[in-house]
Amino acid sequence: MAVILxxxxxxxxxxxxxxxxxxxxxxxGYFVLRQLSWHDLVQLGRAADARLLAVGFACYVVANxxxxxxFRALTGDQIPSLALLRTVVIxxxxxxxxxxxxxxxxxxxxxxxxxxxxxxxxxxxxLGARVLDLVAALLIPLVTLPLSQAxxxxxxxxxxxxxxxxxxxxxxxxxxxxxxxxxxxxxxRATSQRAWLNRGLLMAGDALxxxxxxxxxxxxxxxxxxxVGCWTLIYLCGYASLRGVxxxxxxxxxxxxxxxxxxxxxxxxxxxxxxGVFEGSIGFGLSLVRVPLRVxxxxxxxxxxxxxxxxILPAPFGLAFRRKAPV
Numbered sequence: 113m114a115v116i117l118x119x120x121x122x123x124x125x126x127x128x129x130x131x132x133x134x135x136x137x138x139x140x141g142y143f144v145l146r147q148l149s150w151h152d153l154v155q156l157g158r159a160a161d162a163r164l165l166a167v168g169f170a171c172y173v174v175a176n177x178x179x180x181x182x183f184r185a186l187t188g189d190q191i192p193s194l195a196l197l198r199t200v201v202i203x204x205x206x207x208x209x210x211x212x213x214x215x216x217x218x219x220x221x222x223x224x225x226x227x228x229x230x231x232x233x234x235x236x237x238x239l240g241a242r243v244l245d246l247v248a249a250l251l252i253p254l255v256t257l258p259l260s261q262a263x264x265x266x267x268x269x270x271x272x273x274x275x276x277x278x279x280x281x282x283x284x285x286x287x288x289x290x291x292x293x294x295x296x297x298x299x300x301r302a303t304s305q306r307a308w309l310n311r312g313l314l315m316a317g318d319a320l321x322x323x324x325x326x327x328x329x330x331x332x333x334x335x336x337x338x339x340v341g342c343w344t345l346i347y348l349c350g351y352a353s354l355r356g357v358x359x360x361x362x363x364x365x366x367x368x369x370x371x372x373x374x375x376x377x378x379x380x381x382x383x384x385x386x387x388g389v390f391e392g393s394i395g396f397g398l399s400l401v402r403v404p405l406r407v408x409x410x411x412x413x414x415x416x417x418x419x420x421x422x423x424i425l426p427a428p429f430g431l432a433f434r435r436k437a438p439v
Contacts, residue, residue, distance in 0.1 A: 153410045159358030165418055168356055171349035172422045175342045176200050179241075182338040183223075185331065186237035190228040199223065201430030207377075208386065208423050216242075242378075244335065248343040249378065253371035254278075259364035262400040346374070349422075357414040361403060369397030373412075390416045 180197035187196075199222045207215030216238060223234045257263050302313040350370030354361055361369065372393040377386060391412035398408035 153413065156358035156407070156410055156414055159360075160414070161356050161358070164352045164356030168349045168353035168418070169422050169425070171345045171352060173426065175345035175349065176204070176426070178338050178342040178345065182241060182335055182342065183219075183237060185335050185338065186240050187223065187229050187233065191223065191226050195226070198430045201426045204423055205427045205430070208420070240335070244339045245343070246378065248339055249371065249375050252343060252347055253368055253375075256364050256368040256371070260368040260400075261362075261365055261402050262368055347371075350374070353415055353418050354411065357411055357418060359398070359403065359407075359411045359415075361398070361401060365401035369394060369401050369403075372397035386416070390419075 177193075177197060179200045180193050183196045183200065184191060184193050199219055202222070203215035203219045205215070206218050207213055219238055220234055223229050223237070224231065229237070298313045302310040304310060347367050347370055350373075351363060351366040354366050354370065359366075373386075373390050376389050376393040391409060394412040394415060395405065395408040398411060399405045403411070
């Protein structure tokens with residue numbers, strides 16, 4: 113009976129999370145639609161450049177290859193790169209179109225099915241990747257901010273943003289540094305009468321122990337270089353795509369504005385294609401670098417369509433390769 117009640121509570125929480133995310137998406141989408149102008153969409157469409165969109169897609173594909181190599185490093189080089197590339201493609205697709213970051217669950221399941229990676233190390237590879245992704249997603253706008261037009265007009269609020277971002281990065285670094293101690297503490301606490309709690313604590317301890325391996329200079333250097341390369345390509349994809357949909361924006365301004373939908377995509381609000389959230393976040397970022405709001409919103413719609421195409425195009429490869437991959 114207690115197990116049934118716990119499952120009911122978990123289902124209720126998931127439904128509540130989905131409802132809140134859907135409400136936020138609908139609300140933001142409503143305000144985006146109010147700002148849209150058909151004239152702006154047509155004007156941007158006429159200025160679009162398919163060659164730049166092709167460059168953006170190429171950057172996106174290579175970034176996913178680097179992601180696969182990074183997961184290979186994080187899982188101890190035990191899984192073929194092509195199998196991990198297929199995993200990344202499916203992970204991106206599910207994270208984009210399903211709620212509650214469903215792609216993360218697919219990654220854990222697909223790596224688990226290989227039978228070569230322990231559950232704790234499997235979870236640690238995902239956590240390690242996401243920690244590094246968050247650091248990169250926060251650092252890149254910090255680097256580009258002083259070079260963008262947003263700094264000259266809104267420098268004081270962004271000083272607070274910079275301080276908060278640096279504090280988050282420092283907290284993540286401290287957590288990584290103390291991962292062994294946290295793992296030992298969780299292992300010692302795995303002595304309760306609740307078997308499910310003990311299993312959870314032991315798995316979390318294993319994950320933290322595996323995550324602590326990132327402190328090794330060789331592994332951290334390899335994974336860090338792949339992360340930098342991956343996120344550099346992601347932001348170049350964003351800039352090329354912005355120019356490709358007809359937005360005339362400077363290089364540093366484009367990189368800074370693109371950080372807003374990038375960070376938004378890491379939140380649970382980004383679901384069901386990210387409609388509304390993507391347009392609202394990129395529109396806000398572009399408005400900070402002095403792109404008129406109506407043009408920024410129209411650009412957000414076109415850019416969103418382009419990026420959804422980027423995610424959809426590799427999906428057949430991932431699904432077809434699944435039959436051949438040793439997973």
